Amino acid sequence: MGKTRVCVVGYGNVGREAVVCIERAPDLELAGVVRRALCGIPPGVPAATRVEELGPVDAALLAIPSRLIPASAPSYLQRGINTVDGYDIHGRAMLSLRNDLANHARQSGRVAITGAGWDPGTDSIIRMLFSVIAPGGLTFTDFGPGMSMGHSTAASAIEGVKKALSITLPLGYGRHRRHVYVELEQGADLAEVAGNIRRDPYFKADRTEIFAVDDAAWLKVAAHGVRITRLGVSGTAQNQLLELKMRLTNPAATAQIMVAAARAAARLEPGCYVLGEIPPIDLLPSSREENIKKLV
Amino acid sequence: MGKTRVCVVGYGNVGREAVVCIERAPDLELAGVVRRALCGIPPGVPAATRVEELGPVDAALLAIPSRLIPASAPSYLQRGINTVDGYDIHGRAMLSLRNDLANHARQSGRVAITGAGWDPGTDSIIRMLFSVIAPGGLTFTDFGPGMSMGHSTAASAIEGVKKALSITLPLGYGRHRRHVYVELEQGADLAEVAGNIRRDPYFKADRTEIFAVDDAAWLKVAAHGVRITRLGVSGTAQNQLLELKMRLTNPAATAQIMVAAARAAARLEPGCYVLGEIPPIDLLPSSREENIKKLV
Numbered sequence: 001m002g003k004t005r006v007c008v009v010g011y012g013n014v015g016r017e018a019v020v021c022i023e024r025a026p027d028l029e030l031a032g033v034v035r036r037a038l039c040g041i042p043p044g045v046p047a048a049t050r051v052e053e054l055g056p057v058d059a060a061l062l063a064i065p066s067r068l069i070p071a072s073a074p075s076y077l078q079r080g081i082n083t084v085d086g087y088d089i090h091g092r093a094m095l096s097l098r099n100d101l102a103n104h105a106r107q108s109g110r111v112a113i114t115g116a117g118w119d120p121g122t123d124s125i126i127r128m129l130f131s132v133i134a135p136g137g138l139t140f141t142d143f144g145p146g147m148s149m150g151h152s153t154a155a156s157a158i159e160g161v162k163k164a165l166s167i168t169l170p171l172g173y174g175r176h177r178r179h180v181y182v183e184l185e186q187g188a189d190l191a192e193v194a195g196n197i198r199r200d201p202y203f204k205a206d207r208t209e210i211f212a213v214d215d216a217a218w219l220k221v222a223a224h225g226v227r228i229t230r231l232g233v234s235g236t237a238q239n240q241l242l243e244l245k246m247r248l249t250n251p252a253a254t255a256q257i258m259v260a261a262a263r264a265a266a267r268l269e270p271g272c273y274v275l276g277e278i279p280p281i282d283l284l285p286s287s288r289e290e291n292i293k294k295l296v
Numbered sequence: 297m298g299k300t301r302v303c304v305v306g307y308g309n310v311g312r313e314a315v316v317c318i319e320r321a322p323d324l325e326l327a328g329v330v331r332r333a334l335c336g337i338p339p340g341v342p343a344a345t346r347v348e349e350l351g352p353v354d355a356a357l358l359a360i361p362s363r364l365i366p367a368s369a370p371s372y373l374q375r376g377i378n379t380v381d382g383y384d385i386h387g388r389a390m391l392s393l394r395n396d397l398a399n400h401a402r403q404s405g406r407v408a409i410t411g412a413g414w415d416p417g418t419d420s421i422i423r424m425l426f427s428v429i430a431p432g433g434l435t436f437t438d439f440g441p442g443m444s445m446g447h448s449t450a451a452s453a454i455e456g457v458k459k460a461l462s463i464t465l466p467l468g469y470g471r472h473r474r475h476v477y478v479e480l481e482q483g484a485d486l487a488e489v490a491g492n493i494r495r496d497p498y499f500k501a502d503r504t505e506i507f508a509v510d511d512a513a514w515l516k517v518a519a520h521g522v523r524i525t526r527l528g529v530s531g532t533a534q535n536q537l538l539e540l541k542m543r544l545t546n547p548a549a550t551a552q553i554m555v556a557a558a559r560a561a562a563r564l565e566p567g568c569y570v571l572g573e574i575p576p577i578d579l580l581p582s583s584r585e586e587n588i589k590k591l592v
Contacts, residue, residue: 017530018531020531021530091589092589095592120592122428125425125576128576128579128591129422131580132552132556133418133542133549133552135317135320234544234545234552235313235320235551236316237545239545240543241542242540242541242542242544243539243540243541243542245538245540247535247537248533248536249530249533252531252536253536255531256428256429256530257429260428274588274592276577276591276592277584278575279572279573280421280424280428280576281570283428284424288573289391292572295423295424295427296386296391296420
């Protein structure tokens with residue numbers, strides 16, 4: 001069987017890592033990078049402003065900000081290309097995007113996978129498994145300390161901000177504080193920028209402090225982490241304690257999960273899926289049989 | 297839609313918990329317990345020596361020793377009943393059972409789910425997800441300290457043993473020691489029993505110490521635990537650290553996972569599956585949409 005040809009849309013933190021992940025995957029081939037401006041892409045990496053220029057493409061990894069995904073994904077599905085995105089807004093917004101992309105995907109007989117990061121994404125699967133093992137109980141998801149890509153992108157989009165880095169600080173048991181480091185545009189007013197960041201949907205639920213920095217070194221953090229704990233009850237048993245902990249370089253982990261989803265997309269019936277709707281074994285290279293021998 | 301009617305085959309540690317789990321599940325109904333001898337089953341719980349006596353049954357939970365599963369599961373599949381088992385032998389043995397049950401299941405248009413415990417089972421899914429997030433790297437699974445049901449059952453089946461409890465002690469990084477507490481039959485020889493336990497396939501890979509006990513209180517431990525760690529590489533990023541830790545009452549967790557698999561079986565195409573081949577969301581009660589809103 002030929003390799004699945006994958007293109008990467010966008011060449012930011014996640015896009016750059018996705019190129020490396022695809023090149024290392026035994027069953028995938030890099031079709032190239034799609035980007036509005038082609039500067040900054042190394043000479044060895046095929047790149048184009050339109051996906052049609054990259055030859056046949058089986059799947060597109062949308063390594064672009066969440067707010068651009070609802071409009072971008074359908075255009076690839078209509079061209080007969082599977083899509084994978086890292087849409088990062090939980091709950092109803094995610095469900096509504098999934099249902100919308102499902103219509104587009106079924107119309108063109110293709111597959112869309114949405115929310116293919118680590119949270120939402122693999123963490124969502126962990127929360128599902130914890131509920132399976134201990135259906136009674138409470139689950140807490142504590143992020144950080146570390147860099148949130150979604151929040152950094154959202155803060156960078158605020159008027160007057162050249163670049164922003166949003167750090168998530170866990171207060172424990174599902175509560176967080178955020179510190180946002182911003183490099184301001186010439187003449188921008190910190191107080192006004194700070195107010196706009198605090199009112200943004202990404203930030204309004206959490207206590208958020210904003211700091212102006214001139215030194216871009218402040219903006220280089222890419223580490224993140226998470227701790228998911230469940231105080232659970234199974235059958236007659238109390239005191240079932242389940243915990244997942246990860247320390248991750250955030251864009252690399254996200255890219256790796258998106259690449260795995262591009263592989264799984266080739267194995268699914270037309271439609272749109274969140275990660276928890278996909279058999280986990282189909283996210284891995286090689287056959288189910290090989291993976292059962294090795295990992296089960 | 298009507299509730300899925302589930303029977304429990306066997307009424308040991310796992311079977312007893314499974315009855316409680318089924319009664320608490322909003323979408324399942326207890327058809328009853330199937331057991332050779334009907335003593336010890338509380339009056340409120342329907343029970344029979346043959347499954348036909350329990351009325352319509354959609355799924356059978358085989359809460360019986362692993363070595364009895366390969367012969368038992370096909371007889372339920374042939375009767376048109378989905379099966380769920382907690383077969384606990386990893387690797388090739390698991391793959392071969394899955395392929396054998398797949399033939400039986402397809403012939404009768406039913407579903408078998410094998411290895412539906414926490415290891416193999418949900419831990420296998422964790423190992424898969426860890427490989428997805430960080431495809432490079434090393435995973436270590438450390439069990440215990442705690443009671444292994446598979447090893448206790450295997451040791452209890454050795455001639456001269458009335459009852460045995462096998463405790464798994466983690467030495468770290470995938471290596472274990474085992475302590476087996478045995479209540480001997482009258483006139484049995486400890487040295488001979490110990491030799492037979494050490495030569496059993498369940499024990500021969502690990503350093504195993506055997507102790508004779510008269511006090512049955514020694515044999516009541518049901519707690520277990522696991523720690524899965526991955527030292528991983530994602531894309532260009534080293535130092536991706538992933539860890540799962542659980543402390544569980546073992547039979548209750550296992551029963552709960554088997555019950556979730558009985559639910560999932562009703563949502564799958566005919567065939568045999570290990571847990572990692574099933575969309576995790578289908579292990580949960582209520583619709584995919586509800587679970588996406590709540591857990592993704």
